[in-house]
Amino acid sequence: MSHGNLIDWNKDLHQMESEVITTTHRLVETGLFDDEHLVRILDTHPRDALNVNTMGIDETDHSDWKEGDASKLNGEQLLQATKEGRLWLNIRNMLTHHREYADLINSIYDELESKVAGFQALERSANLLVSSPTAIVYYHLDIPVNMLWHLRGKKRAYVYPPYDERFVTQATIEDVICGESYEELAFDPQFDESAFIAELQPGQMVTWPQNTPHRVSNVEGLNVSLTTEHKTPKAIRRIKLFRANRFFRHQCGYQNLSTATEGVGYNMKMAAFSVVKAYRKLFKKKEGNYAYPVTFELDPMNPTKVREMSAK
């Protein structure tokens, strides 16, 4: 089933590629995000595509982000633990595992493509985020373009100026894209003076240009949001370019590397890097891939809902 008129949208492609945008949507009215539906999703979702995390309270210390084992609780217990504890459930790959939600997510993107001349959402994916009333997500960036569709509870998204070296350097974005470092970034509370702060209520969304750093603090109630990710042709070129730039920075010592995703310089750089990629494939040299170790289990009897594995 496809859905019609889900989003109020009046931005053009240039604005989508350069500005932080908020608007309203009608995803909640589908009825797909109440407790009953969440429990059904959690009970049927493959557990290897579900992350459960907990975190500290200091937004500058992302080393407190911990990965847990969600395998032993059923959907109802997981939801209850999230309502009462300080957890962040990331239900990944909704497009692959839930037909009804895949239809909804494709409807969102089809509608945006019909409303924005030149906009193409390729490599679409979506994760459903279910998180505790006081949970936070540390300062980080994402590799594709993402959109946060808020559905339940209240949260505050801090979005920092895009394409600005003061907030994240080009070299750091290259490292994240190449899997050489975590998506979490060093955060200075003074950054907040420059932040765009989106106070998200159910029925609101926020999006920002590719690789823009951001962080999130929940404000009230169980929070449910859908985070959709896509790549435009330009976003795909940017990812390839940053991979190439990292190679030229580290192997050839170049520092002032252009971020232009078109033109002669871009084409020459990509041609040179394709030779490097072929070499790496030949000798099976792989890029790094960071993942958090699992360090806690969920314990419904514990007030925090978390039990460190070493404390067993």
Ligand SMILES: [Fe+2]
């Ligand atoms: Fe993010």
